[in-house]
Amino acid sequence: MTDALLHVAGLTVRYGDRDVVRDVSFDVPAGPFGLGLIGESGAGKTTIARAVLGLVTPAAGTVTFDGASVPALRGDALKAFRRQVQIVAQDGSEALNPRMRVGASVGEGLAAHRIVDKRDRPDRVATLLEEVGLDPDLADRFPHQLSGGQRQRAVIARALAVEPKLLVLDEPTSALDVTVQARILELVERLRDERRLAYVLISHNLAVVDRLCEHSIVLADGQVVESGDTPTLLDTPQHPYTQRLRAAVPELPAA
Amino acid sequence: MIAVRALEVFFGDRRVAHVPTLDLAAGELVGLAGESGSGKSMTSMAILGLAPALGATVSGSVKLEERELLGLPEKELLDLRGRRIAMVMQSPRGSLNPTMRLGKLMERTLATHGIEKADARDRTAAALADVRLDEELLRRYPHQVSGGQAQRFAIALAVAMRAEVLLADEPTSALDVTVQAEVLDTLNRLRAEHGTAILLVSHDLAVLGRYADRLVVMRSGEVVEQGPTRDVLTAPSSDYTRELVAAVPVIGAARPKASA
Amino acid sequence: MSALPDPAGTPLAVAAPPVGTGRTRSAWTALRSNRFALVGAALALLLVLIALLAPVIAPFPDDAGSATHPEIALAKPSGEHLLGTDQVGRDVLSRVLYGTRTSLRIAASVLILAVLIGVPLGLVAGYVGGWLDDVIMRITDIFLAFPALLLSLALAAVLSPSVGNATLAIAATWWPWYARLARGSAVAIRDRGYVEAARALGVSRRRILARHVLPNATTPVLVQASLDVGGIIITAAALSFLGLGAQDPTAEWGLMVSQGQALLATNWWFPVAPGVAIVIMALAFNLLGDGLRTVLDPRKVAAR
Numbered sequence: 001m002t003d004a005l006l007h008v009a010g011l012t013v014r015y016g017d018r019d020v021v022r023d024v025s026f027d028v029p030a031g032p033f034g035l036g037l038i039g040e041s042g043a044g045k046t047t048i049a050r051a052v053l054g055l056v057t058p059a060a061g062t063v064t065f066d067g068a069s070v071p072a073l074r075g076d077a078l079k080a081f082r083r084q085v086q087i088v089a090q091d092g093s094e095a096l097n098p099r100m101r102v103g104a105s106v107g108e109g110l111a112a113h114r115i116v117d118k119r120d121r122p123d124r125v126a127t128l129l130e131e132v133g134l135d136p137d138l139a140d141r142f143p144h145q146l147s148g149g150q151r152q153r154a155v156i157a158r159a160l161a162v163e164p165k166l167l168v169l170d171e172p173t174s175a176l177d178v179t180v181q182a183r184i185l186e187l188v189e190r191l192r193d194e195r196r197l198a199y200v201l202i203s204h205n206l207a208v209v210d211r212l213c214e215h216s217i218v219l220a221d222g223q224v225v226e227s228g229d230t231p232t233l234l235d236t237p238q239h240p241y242t243q244r245l246r247a248a249v250p251e252l253p254a255a
Numbered sequence: 256m257i258a259v260r261a262l263e264v265f266f267g268d269r270r271v272a273h274v275p276t277l278d279l280a281a282g283e284l285v286g287l288a289g290e291s292g293s294g295k296s297m298t299s300m301a302i303l304g305l306a307p308a309l310g311a312t313v314s315g316s317v318k319l320e321e322r323e324l325l326g327l328p329e330k331e332l333l334d335l336r337g338r339r340i341a342m343v344m345q346s347p348r349g350s351l352n353p354t355m356r357l358g359k360l361m362e363r364t365l366a367t368h369g370i371e372k373a374d375a376r377d378r379t380a381a382a383l384a385d386v387r388l389d390e391e392l393l394r395r396y397p398h399q400v401s402g403g404q405a406q407r408f409a410i411a412l413a414v415a416m417r418a419e420v421l422l423a424d425e426p427t428s429a430l431d432v433t434v435q436a437e438v439l440d441t442l443n444r445l446r447a448e449h450g451t452a453i454l455l456v457s458h459d460l461a462v463l464g465r466y467a468d469r470l471v472v473m474r475s476g477e478v479v480e481q482g483p484t485r486d487v488l489t490a491p492s493s494d495y496t497r498e499l500v501a502a503v504p505v506i507g508a509a510r511p512k513a514s515a
Numbered sequence: 516m517s518a519l520p521d522p523a524g525t526p527l528a529v530a531a532p533p534v535g536t537g538r539t540r541s542a543w544t545a546l547r548s549n550r551f552a553l554v555g556a557a558l559a560l561l562l563v564l565i566a567l568l569a570p571v572i573a574p575f576p577d578d579a580g581s582a583t584h585p586e587i588a589l590a591k592p593s594g595e596h597l598l599g600t601d602q603v604g605r606d607v608l609s610r611v612l613y614g615t616r617t618s619l620r621i622a623a624s625v626l627i628l629a630v631l632i633g634v635p636l637g638l639v640a641g642y643v644g645g646w647l648d649d650v651i652m653r654i655t656d657i658f659l660a661f662p663a664l665l666l667s668l669a670l671a672a673v674l675s676p677s678v679g680n681a682t683l684a685i686a687a688t689w690w691p692w693y694a695r696l697a698r699g700s701a702v703a704i705r706d707r708g709y710v711e712a713a714r715a716l717g718v719s720r721r722r723i724l725a726r727h728v729l730p731n732a733t734t735p736v737l738v739q740a741s742l743d744v745g746g747i748i749i750t751a752a753a754l755s756f757l758g759l760g761a762q763d764p765t766a767e768w769g770l771m772v773s774q775g776q777a778l779l780a781t782n783w784w785f786p787v788a789p790g791v792a793i794v795i796m797a798l799a800f801n802l803l804g805d806g807l808r809t810v811l812d813p814r815k816v817a818a819r
Contacts, residue, residue, distance in 0.1 A: 034511055040431035053715050082717030095708035099730040105709070109716040148291075155712070162716060177290035177458065182502035189511075204432060207504035214511050234506050248436035250465035252503055253488055 005030045005198055006052065006085075006166055010061035013047050020047050021222045023061070026215075031165065031198035036209035036216035036230060038245070044222035045202040049168045052200060053087055054078070065166070083113055086159035090171040091152045096143040102154050103129075103139025109162035128157040132187060149180035156187065160195070167199040173208065181208075188212060206249050210234055218242045256281050256420050256452040257302065262315035264294070264301045264476075271311070272297040272476045279420065282450040284443065286467030286484065288460055288499070294476035299422050299456050303342060304332045319420065338368045341413030343442075345425040348405045351397040357408055358393030364412055375415075382414035385448070386441050403434035407441055414445060421445070424456040439466055460503050464488050472496050552806015558799030559741075566615040578605035579613035579766040589782050598788045602774060611788050613766035618796060621682050621751045622744045628686035629743075633693025634729075634736060640694070641701025642728055643720070652698065655691035663688040667750055671759040678767070681760035685750050689743065696739055700732035707731075734811045742804030745797030752793050768793050 004027035013021040021044040028035045037045045050056045051063055054070045063070040065081060073081050086109075089095045096105050107125045110116055116124045126136035132153040143151055152172060159167060169188070173181040185208065191197055192212075203209050209216055210230055217227035218239065226239040237243045257279040264272040272294030279285050289295040300306045301313050304324055317324045319339060324332070336342070344350045352360060358379075365375040383390055386407040392400060400408065406426055413421050423442060427435035443466055445451050457463050463470055464484060471481040472495070479493045491497045547553060570576045574597075578584075584604030592599045598607035640651040658666070670684035704710060704727065713723050752769025754760035761767030763774070768789035775786030 032511075040433065050711075055711065055714060079717050082715060085715070087712055087715045089708045089712065095712060097709040097727050097731070100709075100726070108713060108718060112716050112718045112722070158712065158716070178460070179290060179498060179502040182504070185504070192511075205504065207506045207508075210506045211504055211509045212511060231507070231510055244433055248433045249506070250436075250439075250459075250461040252461050252464050252500065252505060253485055 004028060004064075005066060006200075007064040008048075008052065008062070009064075011048065011051055011058050011063060012060040013044075013051055013056055014059040015047075019059070019222060020044050021051070024048060024217075024219070024222075024224055025061075026217055026224075026227065028166065028198050028200060031196045032192045033198045034192065034213035034215075035198075035200050036213035037200060037202045037219060038204070038206060038209055038216055039219035040204055040245075042221070043219040045219060046170055047222075048219075049087065049170050049200065049202055052166075052168055053085055054081065079113070083109075083162040084164055085166045085168065086162060086164040087168045087170060088152075088155050088159050088172050091148050091155070091175045095155045096151055096158075098143055100142075101139065102141050102143060102146065105143075106139065106154055106158045106161060108158060113162055115162065124161070125157075128161055129154070131160065132157045132191075133183075147180075148176050149184060152176065152180075152184055153187065156184075156191070160191070163195075165198060167197055169199050169201045169203075171202055171204070174203070174205065185211060206234055206246065218245070256283075256320065257454070258316075258318045259298075259302065260316040260318075262298065262301055262317060263313070264297050264306055265312045265314075266310065270476055272301065272473070274298055274315075274471075274473075274478055277471055277478075277481070279452045279454055281419065281452050282446050283469070284446055284453040284455060284467050286463030286470045287454060287456045287473065288458070288463050288470055289473035290458060290499075292475060293473040295456050295473045296424055297476075298473070299424050299454060302454070303336060303340065303422055334368070337364060337412075337418070338416055339418055340420045340422065341409075341416060341418035343406060343409045343413070343421065343423040343426045345428055348397045348400070348402070350409065351405060353397050356394055356396055357400070361393065361412060361415065365415060368416060378415040378417075379411075382411040385414050385445070386411045387437075401434070402430050403437055406430070406438045410438075410441055410445060413451070414449065417449075419450075419452060421451050421453045422456070423453065425458065426455070427462070428458065435462070442466070460488065460499060472499070549806045549809060551802050552810065555799050555802025555804075555806055558795065559803050562615055562796060562799060563619065565612055566619045569613045569616050573606075573609035573612045575606040575609040576613075578609045579764075581764040589778070589785070591782070592784055598784050599782060601771070601785055602778075607771075607785055607788055610766040610771060611768070611792050614768045614771065614789060614792060615796070617678065617761060617765060617767045618748045618751065618793075621678060621685070622747045624682045625686045625689055625747045625751075626740050626743065628682070629689040629693050630736060630740065632686075633690035633695075634697040634732075636690075637694035637697025637699075638701045638724055638728055638732060641698035642705050642724055644705075648698070651694065655694045658688060658691040659695075661688075664750060664753065667754060668757070668759065671754050676759050676762055678761045678765060681751055681754045684754065684759075685747055689747065692743075693736065693739070696735055697732055700735055701728050704728050704731050738804055738808040738811060740804075741800050741807055744800035744804075748793060748796050 006028040009025045011021055011024040012019055026035060037048060039045050047056065051058055054073060057071050065085065068077065070081065096102065103122065103125045106128055107121050110121050110124055125139055129136045129139060134150060134153050134157065138146060138150065146154065173184050176184065189212065192199065201209060201213050213230050216230040216233050218225050218233070218241065220241050226233060226237065226242045233242065234246060237246045259274055259277040262274040263270055287295045287298065297306060297311070300309065302317050304327065306313050313325060315325065319335065361379050362375060365378065370378065380390065388404060388407055388411060392404060392408065397405060427438050430438065439462065442453060446453050455463065455467060467484045469482065470484045470487040472479050472487065474495050480487055480491060480496045487496060488500055491500055565572065573579065582605065586604060587600050588602055588604040590596055590600040596606050596608065598611065601607055601610065636651050640648040666688045667684045670687055671681055674680035674684065710723060710727050713727055751760055752772065755767045755769030756773040761770045763770065771789040772786045775782065779786055
């Protein structure tokens with residue numbers, strides 16, 4: 001047992017009679033740190049994320065956060081955990097409630113955990129929006145009145161509101177244009193240092209993982225096929241699947 | 256094969272695409288790059304003659320060899336589309352009739368364009384071999400095949416029709432990266448073996464970088480740059496292309512500092 | 516979503532001009548361009564106005580109540596009584612106009628009851644799932660196992676005949692549909708990103724239901740409600756026709772048809788006028804509901 005912030009061991013998640021995640025283990029130390037979950041569709045990445053967030057119950061194995069078993073959390077302990085771990089999902093998955101103003105969405109965690117007084121909430125929301133590079137006036141808009149990049153920033157602001165230690169970033173940029181993606185990646189890098197964040201980054205984009213994560217695991221069919229520090233993993237992939245994945249990624253010609 | 260001149264696409268008074276000149280030669284693969292809102296898809300729609308159906312007005316000239324395509328009656332366009340110009344769309348299965356087995360779909364398409372039954376059978380077999388699909392696939396319905404198979408089948412349709420021009424609009428953006436490679440390799444082989452002229456529309460510069468001979472970069476409806484792929488990507492002449500190239504994440508380019 | 520790409524491939528959300536509360540505004544724009552929906556909305560509005568203004572526009576307001584004028588019973592249409600008079604000499608036109616009130620009141624009451632009972636049950640069943648879902652849905656199944664009209668008839672027959680009891684009898688058969696509808700929406704909404712995010716934020720279940728699930732489940736309920744107005748009015752009329760609903764002197768269309776049916780050969784306008792009113796009312800709200808369904812489809816609204 002390490003002093004990891006998040007410790008996942010032998011995680012198995014079953015939907016019906018199918019194991020969508022089988023015997024997955026990894027550690028995430030306290031931030032700033034990035035762990036990459038690499039894999040193609042159906043690899044079980046999102047299911048692992050949901051297990052980390054305590055949104056699905058594992059069929060076997062353990063998910064431990066800060067020394068406490070996540071599936072066993074109840075009541076106040078669960079509520080405290082909810083402040084520690086947050087999710088940023090892919091834009092386009094309706095990550096923001098279409099019927100709620102952006103400011104209300106961003107302030108939701110503030111209300112749920114009574115982090116600031118109701119009267120001070122608009123100010124805190126404005127600060128959060130500024131922190132992620134958004135005009136505070138956007139608080140009065142509805143999600144469909146924002147661009148994809150702005151929506152994704154708002155989603156990040158909502159997660160940061162509760163001052164988490166760990167973020168689960170589930171394909172945070174895959175629905176965005178490449179120039180927009182670049183700015184979101186910069187934002188994640190900045191927040192990681194400023195807030196000393198740890199995160200689990202789920203992505204099919206090897207270059208994105210390479211840029212943001214020290215350590216990575218490669219998943220196929222719900223199982224870990226390879227893990228290690230990201231540069232080594234991507235520069236000298238050992239498992240045939242990782243090699244195939246690596247070879248399939250087209251790269252820009254060098255200048 | 257295809258010569259586009261002074262092409263303009265309007266929605267009301269808003270010009271959504273403007274392409275002064277774009278040429279596509281036999282056996283050439285030209286990449287049309289851009290982000291959302293760049294007008295790249297609208298340009299390919301206009302070339303296919305599909306833009307007016309979307310409520311757009313189109314002016315300028317699009318020639319297939321010596322034949323002007325703009326303003327051609329729908330009936331003649333329908334005949335050209337499929338027979339000489341084929342297309343592969345983003346949604347792998349969405350463009351295939353869900354109630355028809357793939358074999359039937361192939362048969363119908365070939366029959367529509369007046370190809371005899373015996374000939375059609377030979378062509379189908381050859382086309383499937385070309386895209387490395389098993390003939391067993393013909394007995395399946397579109398929902399029973401994978402995204403990559405569906406895209407390769409769409410390409411096989413083009414091969415069977417002996418289409419001279421293929422327009423592929425984001426053909427792999429809904430696919431996993433390993434599947435993407437299979438589909439793009441198939442496209443690439445097609446132009447080498449059959450001399451098909453291919454216009455590949457994509458938001459992914461790395462994909463275009465690997466496969467395209469020439470690149471056309473669009474932004475907000477305007478062509479900002481075009482030239483040989485290598486030149487455009489390694490020595491962009493416009494600021495926008497430079498920004499676009501810089502934004503593409505590259506493995507090994509930037510890595511997090513070693514954590515404490 | 517249509518298979519057609521949007522112009523210039525612009526993300527729809529960005530292209531939408533930032534006006535008002537976007538969705539409401541564009542829904543109205545869309546409604547205006549749908550001719551049938553517009554006709555339905557205009558007719559429905561007209562009917563509501565008639566109901567509100569009945570005392571002003573009805574030539575003989577007192578005839579809607581217990582007034583009787585046996586001396587002019589069953590008069591033919593004339594300048595004074597445009598649709599003639601009924602068996603006790605009351606002005607048929609006035610009673611038909613007042614009947615709008617009765618019908619709309621019944622429809623509104625039934626819908627309010629059905630929505631208040633059905634929607635919360637459905638949302639909870641769909642969102643929470645598990646055994647609670649099973650229990651709630653089995654109960655609705657029991658109600659849905661009987662033909663609605665038959666069940667309403669049976670219930671109304673047990674209760675004493677009155678407008679209020681007819682309303683209860685109809686509502687009792689109507690709420691399970693709303694429970695079903697709301698459950699379907701809740702099941703779909705449960706897995707949306709914003710609900711998952713709210714759960715991860717530690718937002719309470721009750722709050723998630725109220726702030727995320729309910730607001731996003733209202734559109735289908737609204738559409739279904741306007742489509743149901745016609746059916747409820749016809750059911751209410753049927754109960755009254757059979758003597759299980761409104762009682763004389765209440766001005767109710769079904770009751771009027773029943774009172775006039777024997778006179779179809781001689782005084783056809785008497786039963787036909789309320790019959791036509793029923794048809795117009797049902798048609799109006801059907802057109803409106805159908806139109807709403809088209810224009811409130813969020814994907815279509817976004818595309819405009």
